[in-house]
Amino acid sequence: MNTMTGLPASPGIAIGPLWVYRPVALDVAARVVADVATEWGRVETAVSVAQSQLATLYDRALAEVGAEEAAIFEAHQLFLEDPSLLEMIQASVEGESINAEMAAYQAAESYAEMLEAMDDPYFQARAADIRDVGRRLVACLLGVSLDSAAMPTQPVVVIAEDLTPSDTVGFDKEKVLGLCTVHGGPTSHTAILARSLGIPAAVSVPLRLHQLVEGEMAVLNGRSGTLILNPDPDTLAAAQAEQQSWLALRSAELAEAQAPAITTDGHQVEVVANVGSVADAEMALAYGAEGVGLFRTEFLYLDRETLPSEAEQIAGYKGVFAAIDEGGKEKRPLVVRTLDIGGDKEVPYLGFHDEQNPFLGWRAIRMMDERPDVVLTQFRALLQAGVGHDLRIMVPMVSNLDEVRRTKGLLAEARQQLVAEGKPVAESVQFGIMVEVPSAAILAHHIAAEVDFFSIGTNDLTQYTLAVDRTNERVAKLASPFHPAVLHLIKMTIDAAHAQGKWVGVCGEFAGEPAALPLLLGLGLDEFSMAATAVPTIKRLIRQFSLPQCRDIAAHALRLPTTEMVAAYLRGQVGE
Ligand code: PEP
Ligand code: MG
Secondary structure (H helix, E strand, C coil), X not given: CEEEECEEEECCEEEEEEEECCXXXXXXXXXXXXXXXXXXXXXXXXXXXXXXXXXXXXXXXXXXXXXXHHHHHHHHHHHHHCHHHXXXXXXXXXXXXXXXXXXXXXXXXXXXXXXXXXXXXXXXHHHHHHHHHHHHHHHHHHCCCHHHCCCCCCCEEEEECCCCHHHHXXXXXXXXXXXXXXXXXXXXXXXXXXXXXCCCEEECCXXXXXXXXXXXXXXXXXXXXXXXXXXXXXXXXXXXXXXXXXXXXXXXXXXXXXXXXXXXXXXXXXXXXXXXXXXXXXXXXXXXXXXXXXXXXXXXXXXXXCCCCHHHHHXXXXXXXXXXXXXXXXXXXEEEECCCCCCCCCCHHHCCCCCCCHHHCCCHHHHXXXXXXXXHXXXXXXXXXXXXXXXXXXXXXXXXXXXXXXXXXXXXXXXXXXXXXXXXXXXXXXXXXXXXXXXXXXXXXXXXXHCCEEEECHHHHHHHHHCCCCCCHHHHHHCCCCCHHHHHHHHHHHHHHHHXXXXXXXXXXXXXXXXXXXXXXXXXXXXXXXXXXXXXXXXXXXXXXXXXXXXXXXHHHHCCCCHHHHHHHHHHHHCC
16 A cells, blocks of 8 residues: 655545546757748648637537536637737747747747746746647647547546646546646646636645556545555455445535525525636626635736727626626625735746745736826726626735725725716725735724725735735645634724724635534634635635534634644644
8 A cells, every 4th residue: 555645736535446547748959041031921721720620629618527527628718819828839940940849839838938937826827828739730730649648448537647627628527537747736637627627636646657557456535635456355444434425415516506505593594606707707696606805807917918998898798797696596705816926937028027025016906106197097997897786896915004095095085086987887896915924914994994804814914914825835835724824813803894884704725624514614704715615615614603502612712722723623623
């Protein structure tokens, strides 16, 4: 028996023979070309072939997996239209006489490396997408089909170095019991796919593929991120029992996902989702989300040369409203976070400089003084798109009251401009801030009077309170929101808001953590916003507790002095 632990990517237990996925090998050799015009013509032809392959994959993914997966191929088509990628290839071919295959490979690789260097795990994960597009382009140039890789013929636990979107869409989903990769993080494509299919997955599992024995029995636990090879009979029996109870629990959760989450003593709790696109929003509703508690707007600004226009932004926001309001049937809340971008992300047109500490630098709302136009345009677009909807605007990275006042000033200015121009303006728009910098939590009693709500960003609040870089794997163990100091800041924030009659949500990962549920409910949290797939689990858990019970649990947890004690106590209260 051999046990390896990586990172959990999608909950559940898979048991079956292991099968190693080996992608089609592409042999890219460098050549010097004489006729650069013909060579560039080859690239243009390959781009259009790749585009039509991606259109086919889009249709297939939409039919077999769903909108979120299909959207990945739409994004790939956009990558292939990206002028900066094509210009890089063209410069190599025409300027340096490099052959098309090598030029395409190098351009995709350097683009991917740029994304990997960003601090945000979401953009790091997009590096895999750009590599996938690069491979497709190279395959088209070489005349090789990417679909010719061997596929499983019976249900298996798939093990791979890494999986690209193109790889995974080729699988017969009936034959995939679980997914396990050597690379990738919890926001990697493998993880997204596994969660949308509801199959167990683990990523970053330290494996050497050439040492694996095909067909050997594997037990994959997507909650703990563990892979057991060749389990002994007791371990196998325990895993089978665990799998049965997980399957029963998940189907019970999904069956009740659309019902409200009401505690045993009758309090309804708002459970909403974090989204970054229209496809995410549709997915969130399917999992029972009652609206959106965090819409990350960064995607509107990335992979482009200029700021998105007001009209483009209005269209983007209206798309999300249409998805969550189901074409006007409902009026669900949409909490839109204004641009949260910083020195860690390359947005050349915004004038970022290299920074030693991008997480502590010129980012998010801090750009307001130098670039009020960026914030003002976003507010103008939001106020117009929000007409007739439940719009709530939220500002990230606030660290003092002055920032709140100046941001509100800009929002008022946007409103006045629109009124003067005779344009439609959303009326009752809530204005709130993310509490993710410790100073905002400490000053919450002052800030609460001037906002409509707080949403606690526990990912950054943990990073800044504990001085742990959230992207540094070596200190990852220290970055726990169960740390007593983080708990006290959460309590201060909720108490300060409630003292002024304002509502408070959590939109960091902590909101979707089952063990945190009774604690946060006991502290009085009003809204829980999380990854879509966590919604059914959290809703079901809410239905198992009463508020007085949760208050007792929270009071006890707050008296504990260490992270380990808090986590162990809370896990004990929730059980498996
Ligand atoms: C957070 O910091 O908790 C949060 C929700 O924002 P992000 O993860 O996008 O920084
Ligand atoms: Mg944050």
